Amino acid sequence: MSATGVGPADEKLRDLLLGHIHDVPDYPKPGVMFKDITPLLADATAFAALTDALAEACRRHGATKVVGLEARGFILGAPAAVRAGVGFVPVRKAGKLPGATLAQAYELEYGTAEIEMHADAVGPGDRVLVIDDVLATGGTAEASVRLIRRAGAEVAGVVVLMELGFLPGRERLSGALEEAPLEALITV
Numbered sequence: 001m002s003a004t005g006v007g008p009a010d011e012k013l014r015d016l017l018l019g020h021i022h023d024v025p026d027y028p029k030p031g032v033m034f035k036d037i038t039p040l041l042a043d044a045t046a047f048a049a050l051t052d053a054l055a056e057a058c059r060r061h062g063a064t065k066v067v068g069l070e071a072r073g074f075i076l077g078a079p080a081a082v083r084a085g086v087g088f089v090p091v092r093k094a095g096k097l098p099g100a101t102l103a104q105a106y107e108l109e110y111g112t113a114e115i116e117m118h119a120d121a122v123g124p125g126d127r128v129l130v131i132d133d134v135l136a137t138g139g140t141a142e143a144s145v146r147l148i149r150r151a152g153a154e155v156a157g158v159v160v161l162m163e164l165g166f167l168p169g170r171e172r173l174s175g176a177l178e179e180a181p182l183e184a185l186i187t188v
């Protein structure tokens with residue numbers, strides 16, 4: 001798997017995954033092509049193959065924890081963490097976590113948003129892999145990287161199922177990632 005997509009050896013995986021992601025035009029707003037992963041989740045073979053690929057990335061990057069980004073990052077990240085034998089940490093939209101949190105605001109296309117993580121969920125000695133379904137503008141992933149670093153942990157990388165290559169998410173994230181890799185199983 002390369003940083004920008006899957007290599008020739010992974011064409012079968014790419015086709016399996018892509019074949020179960022549906023394009024929904026004009027959702028949630030006119031002009032947006034929404035990438036719906038629910039058909040992939042509903043297919044046991046495709047979901048298992050995705051989980052295997054994400055768990056393999058955890059092992060390859062020496063991750064000690066997986067951070068999943070609410071909400072679809074939970075669905076992908078949690079089974080991958082279990083399969084890789086590491087713990088799972090949810091990064092949630094603001095106001096949903098009961099303990100002491102670190103918060104990070106970030107810019108959306110229009111306006112701002114805020115995500116939170118329990119302050120003690122990761123720390124020095126942890127290598128954290130961020131998992132999400134889609135990298136679009138990169139704002140959510142970038143904010144999660146900042147949260148993990150502020151908690152004192154190392155960022156092992158960011159792995160997404162799908163990168164929207166026509167948006168500048170990779171560029172936006174690269175500054176925050178420094179040397180850590182961004183991997184996309186599929187780039188469209």
Ligand SMILES: O=P(O)(O)OC[C@H]1O[C@H](OP(=O)(O)OP(=O)(O)O)[C@H](O)[C@@H]1O
Nearest residue numbers: 069070071072134135136137138139140
């Ligand atoms: O790269 P960005 O521009 O930040 O966009 C990507 C994020 O947007 C989506 O989440 P959304 O906030 O729609 O939440 P959901 O998973 O709860 O539907 C997606 O699951 C990513 O987390």
Ligand SMILES: Nc1ncnc2[nH]cnc12
Nearest residue numbers: 032033034035036134136
């Ligand atoms: N086009 C898109 N499809 C699915 N999830 C997204 N998150 C941000 N942009 C998205």
